[in-house]
Amino acid sequence: MSDAVIIASxxxxxxxxxxxxxxxxxEVRPGESFGFLGPNGAGKTSTMRMIGCVSPIxxxxxxxxxxxxxxxxxxxxxxxxVVPQSDQLDPELTVAENLLIYGRYFDISRSECxxxxxxxxxxxQLSDRANDQVDPLSGGMKRRLTIARSLINEPxxxxxxxxxxxxxxxxxxxxxxxxxxxxxxxxxxxLTTHYMDEAEQLCDRxxxxxxxxxxxxxxxxxxxxRYSTREVLELRFAIGExxxxxxxxxxxxxxxxxxxxxxxxxxxxxxxALGEVHRRxxxxxxxxxxxxxxxxxxxxxxxxxLVD
Amino acid sequence: xxxxxxxxxxxxxxxxxxRRPQRMVERSVMxxxxxxxxxxxxxxxxxxxxxxxxxxFSSLIGEVTYDGxxxxxxxxxxxxxxxxxxxxxxxxxATGNVFEKLRHSKLYDTVLATPMTASDVALGEIMGAVTRxxxxxxAFVITMWAMGLVGSPLIVLAVPACVLxxxxxxxxxxxxxxYMRSWSDLEYINAVTLPLLLFSATFYPLSAYGGWxxxxxxxxxxxxxxxxxxxNLGVLEWSMLGNMAVLLGLSWVGLRxxxxxxxxxxxx
Numbered sequence: 254m255s256d257a258v259i260i261a262s263x264x265x266x267x268x269x270x271x272x273x274x275x276x277x278x279x280e281v282r283p284g285e286s287f288g289f290l291g292p293n294g295a296g297k298t299s300t301m302r303m304i305g306c307v308s309p310i311x312x313x314x315x316x317x318x319x320x321x322x323x324x325x326x327x328x329x330x331x332x333x334x335v336v337p338q339s340d341q342l343d344p345e346l347t348v349a350e351n352l353l354i355y356g357r358y359f360d361i362s363r364s365e366c367x368x369x370x371x372x373x374x375x376x377x378q379l380s381d382r383a384n385d386q387v388d389p390l391s392g393g394m395k396r397r398l399t400i401a402r403s404l405i406n407e408p409x410x411x412x413x414x415x416x417x418x419x420x421x422x423x424x425x426x427x428x429x430x431x432x433x434x435x436x437x438x439x440x441x442x443x444l445t446t447h448y449m450d451e452a453e454q455l456c457d458r459x460x461x462x463x464x465x466x467x468x469x470x471x472x473x474x475x476x477x478x479r480y481s482t483r484e485v486l487e488l489r490f491a492i493g494e495x496x497x498x499x500x501x502x503x504x505x506x507x508x509x510x511x512x513x514x515x516x517x518x519x520x521x522x523x524x525x526a527l528g529e530v531h532r533r534x535x536x537x538x539x540x541x542x543x544x545x546x547x548x549x550x551x552x553x554x555x556x557x558x559l560v561d
Numbered sequence: 562x563x564x565x566x567x568x569x570x571x572x573x574x575x576x577x578x579x580r581r582p583q584r585m586v587e588r589s590v591m592x593x594x595x596x597x598x599x600x601x602x603x604x605x606x607x608x609x610x611x612x613x614x615x616x617x618f619s620s621l622i623g624e625v626t627y628d629g630x631x632x633x634x635x636x637x638x639x640x641x642x643x644x645x646x647x648x649x650x651x652x653x654x655a656t657g658n659v660f661e662k663l664r665h666s667k668l669y670d671t672v673l674a675t676p677m678t679a680s681d682v683a684l685g686e687i688m689g690a691v692t693r694x695x696x697x698x699x700a701f702v703i704t705m706w707a708m709g710l711v712g713s714p715l716i717v718l719a720v721p722a723c724v725l726x727x728x729x730x731x732x733x734x735x736x737x738x739x740y741m742r743s744w745s746d747l748e749y750i751n752a753v754t755l756p757l758l759l760f761s762a763t764f765y766p767l768s769a770y771g772g773w774x775x776x777x778x779x780x781x782x783x784x785x786x787x788x789x790x791x792x793n794l795g796v797l798e799w800s801m802l803g804n805m806a807v808l809l810g811l812s813w814v815g816l817r818x819x820x821x822x823x824x825x826x827x828x829x
Contacts, residue, residue: 307827308828329677337671342671352590354588354591358672
């Protein structure tokens with residue numbers, strides 16, 4: 254018997270004649286932070302909604318806490334927290350009331366809701382906004398409030414759908430820091446993202462999703478090792494000169510990707526590859542040697558860039 | 562297992578799935594605590610109705626014959642307006658307000674991510690509309706009493722009667738709301754409630770409709786009017802159980818529909 258928090262096997266979700274999730278298998282273990290990485294429309298949100306018991310599965314099997322979402326939806330939902338993509342805060346209530354009433358939906362007593370509200374507002378650094386309306390809050394504050402709300406029932410499992418999409422870099426770092434603390438407390442995190450840096454920051458393990466299927470699975474480091482080289486050389490040329498130069502560059506590095514705006518050369522030693530480029534008399538407008546990231550993994554697996 | 566299956570057949574499924582509908586009411590109370598002006602504004606409608614009756618109609622009309630007995634016109638029409646106010650309040654609450662939460666603020670999506678169910682949302686929001694409506698019904702009775710329009714102490718029974726009217730119209734209204742695409746669809750509500758107000762034996766007895774009186778039976782509001790009017794005139798009849806049954810049936814159908822629609826719309 255597995256102690257996994259979530260087990261999905263051959264999980265499918267179909268809407269009319271559109272297949273959103275096309276037979277995926279994965280397991281999420283207690284205390285780990287697990288990511289679904291993929292572009293818009295890859296089936297990440299559909300998968301999250303099925304885990305969150307707000308979307309019936311079409312076929313295959315899914316258990317959460319060892320329970321069947323179809324039968325024990327309420328029970329499962331009572332033990333998890335959900336941070337939806339569009340915060341969905343209650344605009345008719347204040348910041349503190351948003352947490353209070355949310356706790357009441359879980360049948361938590363009023364006094365306990367009040368105690369947790371104070372604690373959580375402190376945790377997400379919103380104590381001074383407790384009695385304000387929700388609408389004037391910044392995007393980052395709303396997101397933090399949504400995370401506080403999802404924690405009111407002290408969940409064992411937290412689902413985060415694109416937690417930092419649309420936030421500025423500073424707000425993202427604050428959020429990552431809070432999520433990291435939750436992870437340290439032993440909360441299992443499941444998140445979707447189309448940001449590579451986010452996946453690398455937060456996920457112990459992730460699956461790369463594309464068109465409803467899982468293209469690869471592993472830790473960020475492991476995926477990079479498997480599907481990319483240690484370093485990448487990026488070359489930029491004047492407009493229209495990409496193709497001509499690509500021919501000359503052939504054979505340099507392990508692999509080469511021709512993108513609309515630049516050429517990527519995959520090689521364990523980027524500087525060495527750059528030297529070879531110069532030796533062949535090619536003179537790019539700009540060049541950059543960097544470490545491989547999940548972006549490269551995605552490009553390798555799907556032939557497409559992740560965020561355009 | 563079998564006994565549960567049988568229970569599911571007998572007891573309405575939607576009511577079984579509702580565990581904590583009162584949380585939706587709790588949320589509304591929280592909202593009205595700082596939007597009390599909206600709550601108070603609802604008290605003016607009955608006041609205006611009653612003033613128009615007191616000042617206008619009754620001075621012109623005087624007496625009306627109902628069930629063979631002659632009554633003061635104001636005593637006759639005031640309870641009908643009370644029933645109509647219960648209808649309007651409930652429908653208003655269950656359409657515009659619910660539409661906003663269903664389509665725009667996504668409140669119900671948020672609620673359904675918790676242990677709450679679609680039935681909790683449906684029953685809870687209808688209960689909220691009914692609770693608010695009962696406050697106005699009580700105010701209506703007090704105003705009637707202050708204006709000397711109360712004909713019988715049985716008028717206190719008009720309050721629960723209006724709860725029933727409110728429940729019927731709120732649940733049907735909310736079911737309609739789940740089909741609304743935009744705010745302009747609210748026009749349909751007016752297109753239904755205005756004829757109901759005018760042709761539910763509200764302003765004159767059923768006998769005045771002559772050969773067309775059978776049509777009036779199809780108006781749910783008529784069945785409410787009969788009960789509330791009976792309360793004010795101090796005449797309770799067994800046939801009122803039939804009127805109640807119509808309103809109960811409507812409540813039941815509306816509630817069932819609403820829960821199912823919310824499930825189908827949001828839990829996809």
